[in-house]
Amino acid sequence: MQVGSDLHVGLLQRWRPGQDRNLVTPLRGYSGFPHDQCKDVDVTGLSIRMSLGAPDRDKAVAFAKGAIDPGPLFEEAQRLRDERTGRRITYSRKVFIPLTTLCMDTCSYCTFAKPPGAGGEYLEPEDVLAIARAGERFGCTEALFTLGDRPEDRWPQAREFLERHNCGSTIEYVQRMSELVVAETSLFPHANPGLMSDQALSSLRSSNVSAGMMLENISPRLMEPGMPHHNCPDKDPLARVATIEAAGRQKMPFTTGVLVGIGETTEELVDSLFALKDLQAGHIQEVIVQNFRAKADTRMRREPEPTPDYVRRVVAVARWILGPDMNLQVPPNLSEQYEVLLESGINDWGGVSPITIDWVNPEQPWPHLDRLREKTEASGFELVARLPAYPEFLTREWLSPPMLERARRSSDDSGYALISIPA
Template sequence: MINHENALNLLNSTSTTEILENLLNLSKLDDTNNGNKGNKGNSKTITYSKNAFIPVCTWCRNICGYCTFREENYTLLTKEQMKETLREADKYNCHEALFTFGENVDENPKIMEELNKMGYNNIIEYLYDIEEWCLNNTDLLPHTNCGILTYEELKTLREVNASMGLMLENSSSRLCKTIAHKDSIGKLPKTRIEMMENAGKLKIPFTTGILIGIGETKEELINSIFEINRINEKYGNIQEVIIQNFRAKKGIPMENYPEPTPIEILKTIILSRMILKDISVQVPPNLNKETGQLLLLAGIDDWGGVSPITKDFVNPEAPWPEIEELEMFSRELGYKLVERLPVYEKYINNEWLDDRLFKKIQDIKRKK
């Protein structure tokens, strides 16, 4: 594995030859073993998940300098609204229901009042109910990403989720004093790392990632990738890592901050693949519409969730590409675009999944 010193040299490198040599070495590895897919020869694949994005509630206790998802005048979706979207997604043969809401929404008394009127004691009970309905009435598998959850909350939601997620973003506590996270208590790295480790203890297949371009140093970026790898080496639960680039949006505190360059993103992907050897590396195609195809050269092996019916509510200004467009992009570089489930194949067993989820996945596979 690459060490910290060599990793820093790579990120600081301005040598075209050095960057291309690293790309060539990774490409040779792919040709031998096709990354972590286990395919032999030149049969290269890149995956995606056909999903429906369900923004359960748009309030959040965190006020991040780059976020447009949080709304003070929040929306709390009704169960019928969510069911309508899930039914529609089922018609489009989607298999992932991405449930998300702001962190610790129970702290908002107005939200709690609404939940109590509907007969729920908290947002987790509400979420569990709709996710159970999703499992029983559609062929979509829930994947929850809603900020910090306790061990007990993770344990409860494990029963109805094929996988779960939380972006680490960065492992540096220094960023909690910057414009990015100074008003976001939930972005304390130790809290996020604790949740990722709890998910590992509970055998929950997990998605995480880093956010680049929010004021981190190169050393902090490197440490964040190594931290994710440390957790996975201990628990084996990290199924994919998202390399997400900051995008400036009108009206956010960081509106005038520079976005990371394509070369910064490229070198971060190269570095991630060197460190995270048995973990899938994903880049959101809607945030890299102009350069995403070129990032295939670095060996990313997943495009993440793409929805035919809902927008990306976290990045509403960036529409999803059409699946046919992704297929064309992938094919031009010799990749076959393959749909996957929200849980990766190596986790589809009784060790990692609740029994009813395991059986549900077998039913879905028989229908495909």
């Protein structure tokens, strides 16, 4: 679909009412982050002492940019978080299963996807099971399946692998490997395969307690030439919105989120958060705010990373927009002083593995769980393990009967994970 089409304009106008300018005029020439030339919101007249009130786009942009004192924002973000979850911070003890590093997309910031002959391949069933069993020995409860998006649409090697394994698609292979993990271990699969149809989500629901896909950003401008999602059809925000909506129809507990610092404007970032708020149909269990980290051997290796202060403000804005009922996560391995993000209103650290690397950010090791607990408790919080599906989703409405029974056996009376490390 052509970027700048009527559908894309309508998509942006859905979350940006009253904007008269051409919403999808591309900003030619990626000049790093943030874009100083993008000044959609006039913040000069906003009072430094203004009351937060209901979430408002102009105020949110001003807070994120640091144009006004963020102190009241941080206070409100913490109040909203404490209103529902109190002083409890959760995490999911996981193993990371990189089911395939083949992908049809070529995002400018990604080192996970690789072509055939340069590391791009699928894991065999025995490899999947070996990783899952190792995680079980270390008390993990989540098997995170992360993979490239629809590699069979680009690579003949992917089609050949799937044919050898009697699978018609990569999604079908995800389903089979999820079923294998459920049959052979005590782990709970969480699928993160990219775009998914209603049919795909329905097929995964019998063996996955949750699934995920980052929205990343609502603006199609990031698909323009020179931008990070150019020639990446699966990053079309229309398609990603469709997947999030399908997850709601299929009653799949869903994790999504935004990327910070990949070339978006602050306005586009705030619009993306409002979009996620609007897409909530009860099924979005968690929103991740993930900051960009420059990686060697990528086209964005020399691009500046968002500053820690900017990330803190954006996370607090996310809490303000999304409210007290949304679980809000920041990955602890992507910030040197991750504990300060507790001041921005997060209530979750996401999946943390005691044995596998973060294959999406391999240069950023997970904090040791003892260190994570120490820093969390030093900030006045209790660290609690959860399943990949949050406690409020462990019900008949959200889980298939077999997975619900499995979840009840693996959780306490409050729905948090029972961690068992075999001797």
